Amino acid sequence: MTKFINSTKNRVEVGSLEVSKFQSLINSQFxxxxxxxxxDENTQENCAPYLITAFEGLEExxxxxxxxxxxxxxxxxxxxxxxxxxxxxxxxGDLVINLGGGVVTDMGGFIAALYKRGLRxxxxxxxxxxxVDASVGGKTxxxxxxxxxxxxxxxxxxxxxxxxxxxxxxxxxxxxxxQAEMFKHAMISSKEHWTELTKTDFYNINSDLLxxxxxxxxxxxxxxxxxxxxxxxxxxxxxxxxxxxxxYMDEHQYTHGECIAWGMLVEAYIALELExxxxxxxxxxxxxxxxxxxxxxxxxxVFETIISLMKNDKKNNSSKINFSLPTKIGAVVFDQQVEEExxxxxxxxxxxxx
Amino acid sequence: MTKFINSTKNRVEVGSLEVSKFQSLINSQFxxxxxxxxxDENTQENCAPYLITAFEGLEExxxxxxxxxxxxxxxxxxxxxxxxxxxxxxxxGDLVINLGGGVVTDMGGFIAALYKRGLRxxxxxxxxxxxVDASVGGKTxxxxxxxxxxxxxxxxxxxxxxxxxxxxxxxxxxxxxxQAEMFKHAMISSKEHWTELTKTDFYNINSDLLxxxxxxxxxxxxxxxxxxxxxxxxxxxxxxxxxxxxxYMDEHQYTHGECIAWGMLVEAYIALELExxxxxxxxxxxxxxxxxxxxxxxxxxVFETIISLMKNDKKNNSSKINFSLPTKIGAVVFDQQVEEExxxxxxxxxxxxx
Numbered sequence: 107m108t109k110f111i112n113s114t115k116n117r118v119e120v121g122s123l124e125v126s127k128f129q130s131l132i133n134s135q136f137x138x139x140x141x142x143x144x145x146d147e148n149t150q151e152n153c154a155p156y157l158i159t160a161f162e163g164l165e166e167x168x169x170x171x172x173x174x175x176x177x178x179x180x181x182x183x184x185x186x187x188x189x190x191x192x193x194x195x196x197x198x199g200d201l202v203i204n205l206g207g208g209v210v211t212d213m214g215g216f217i218a219a220l221y222k223r224g225l226r227x228x229x230x231x232x233x234x235x236x237x238v239d240a241s242v243g244g245k246t247x248x249x250x251x252x253x254x255x256x257x258x259x260x261x262x263x264x265x266x267x268x269x270x271x272x273x274x275x276x277x278x279x280x281x282x283x284x285q286a287e288m289f290k291h292a293m294i295s296s297k298e299h300w301t302e303l304t305k306t307d308f309y310n311i312n313s314d315l316l317x318x319x320x321x322x323x324x325x326x327x328x329x330x331x332x333x334x335x336x337x338x339x340x341x342x343x344x345x346x347x348x349x350x351x352x353x354y355m356d357e358h359q360y361t362h363g364e365c366i367a368w369g370m371l372v373e374a375y376i377a378l379e380l381e382x383x384x385x386x387x388x389x390x391x392x393x394x395x396x397x398x399x400x401x402x403x404x405x406x407x408v409f410e411t412i413i414s415l416m417k418n419d420k421k422n423n424s425s426k427i428n429f430s431l432p433t434k435i436g437a438v439v440f441d442q443q444v445e446e447e448x449x450x451x452x453x454x455x456x457x458x459x460x
Numbered sequence: 461m462t463k464f465i466n467s468t469k470n471r472v473e474v475g476s477l478e479v480s481k482f483q484s485l486i487n488s489q490f491x492x493x494x495x496x497x498x499x500d501e502n503t504q505e506n507c508a509p510y511l512i513t514a515f516e517g518l519e520e521x522x523x524x525x526x527x528x529x530x531x532x533x534x535x536x537x538x539x540x541x542x543x544x545x546x547x548x549x550x551x552x553g554d555l556v557i558n559l560g561g562g563v564v565t566d567m568g569g570f571i572a573a574l575y576k577r578g579l580r581x582x583x584x585x586x587x588x589x590x591x592v593d594a595s596v597g598g599k600t601x602x603x604x605x606x607x608x609x610x611x612x613x614x615x616x617x618x619x620x621x622x623x624x625x626x627x628x629x630x631x632x633x634x635x636x637x638x639q640a641e642m643f644k645h646a647m648i649s650s651k652e653h654w655t656e657l658t659k660t661d662f663y664n665i666n667s668d669l670l671x672x673x674x675x676x677x678x679x680x681x682x683x684x685x686x687x688x689x690x691x692x693x694x695x696x697x698x699x700x701x702x703x704x705x706x707x708y709m710d711e712h713q714y715t716h717g718e719c720i721a722w723g724m725l726v727e728a729y730i731a732l733e734l735e736x737x738x739x740x741x742x743x744x745x746x747x748x749x750x751x752x753x754x755x756x757x758x759x760x761x762v763f764e765t766i767i768s769l770m771k772n773d774k775k776n777n778s779s780k781i782n783f784s785l786p787t788k789i790g791a792v793v794f795d796q797q798v799e800e801e802x803x804x805x806x807x808x809x810x811x812x813x814x
Binding site: 188223245251258 | 577
């Protein structure tokens, strides 16, 4: 059995793709549409053959393979895909199916949304991160130099299918990366969920846990679709995390989840500096993050660079740096303007232990 | 005195910019915002100095100069502008002002709409074409090779100001180009408006005539914002016209208005072939178009290329070519699928008179 996320704008079905609406949708609404299947090098090998053989109507799909990884999430790749669309004669009524991680669903959604001002698309995320994060909210886009998702638009897929079967194809580190967003959802919404997650064996993530995590995000996004307020809580960990990720982008040394997890920890320490959170809560956050995520190393002489990257973050309305900060596990406040000295202190506490 | 277009989604003010809401908007809503003024080489010289000196609060604006002309309406130029935005530290709350013709408002709107998933922007069209056409409907975008506006999104400016003062800066041919869309609006909506236009001295276009033309488009777009039906009538002349324009893009030999005017004439002849329109109506259309617009030359050996360019038009849902066709001056039907032989006949009638 599958379950639909309760959301006004996001149509997400969680559970086995084989018993989902996927096949009937292809057979009905998209019967006469050309299909374009966008994959990356990983999902081309590990997921596309299953999709094409297990479902009818995809035999003739044009398959477009994006180069794998965040450094390839750039406009130049989109341009090449649009040129391929033109070559294939793709028209407004045709369908794009994005099969892959966040790079594929973010960039594939962007490609679909802009081609002829909007093709319809279906997302089938194959990584934990893409299932719990990118499946809700309609954010699509590409990077601009070191700045993540600097160019983008809001565009909603017809529907997103989250099937845990694809998680079996993930390397361990990718699976762990996705946990960062699940812990983030727990940190924003409830201590109980946090506790449940710390007890879970992440090699056996089931549909129920997926469902709960996605539902937390969907509820927040529904209540603030244009990110005027509440939705900013979802930026927890990302002000610092995106800066670290941007800094290391060329080396591709750390996963998104690792950057966000350590970003959450830095932000918890900032909250502690500002006396917004108890030390015991920060200790629990630190315990879990240190246990689950590979340690990130940052040398003190790059702290200023990291801070300057934060300043260019999309979330800022002025030159001040805007944070969402935890007040306990299960509660976050947004629109917190923080002086650089507190950020520097927190970075020193965590990364400059020598 | 200025007048506001009556529209649910498009905020357009027609008349003198100096007595419009422009200054008060800058002083209030965008008081603390950084301003970016996007111009092209022409408006940098002829319009920007007036704007910057006549209005307060624009002295510090960053000025970005786009290379002039349709062949530069491409993603590579957008990328350069986004990189400049990043350098200038432009943030979500900042303001883009697009001052120029359709290339500037289409591409400037696109640039604003995608940067950090959406900056607010104000359009000040300076050509007749941009005032009567691009000012309504929220279409933004860039070209992909020979395919016009193939990549784009729907994004509405905060407000568009149409001030006929800028028309004084236009070369004659540009001014005449804009008339094509005005005649198109008349052909779609009313014979009376058509007659009025044929009597007008186009070197003295006034706010009232501008207003009426824009209002026709706004009413159509409001009634069908997503182009499911009625709005397709606005594609009159464009199925053929865009193909001609795409074909000649590198040479930049004909204006958009010339291509659309001759496109309307070809489409009138297609309607005649299909016995949808009286010969006397086609004669009147031909009389006006031949009188007002420079003749386009197309050799019979490129007709097949022109038809293949039509097939890739955004307006097609399948491989068939979809037209909006006139049934008389003042009435148009949409979703007309036409066989290639009739298109070929009409092209021969008009361009192969030897």
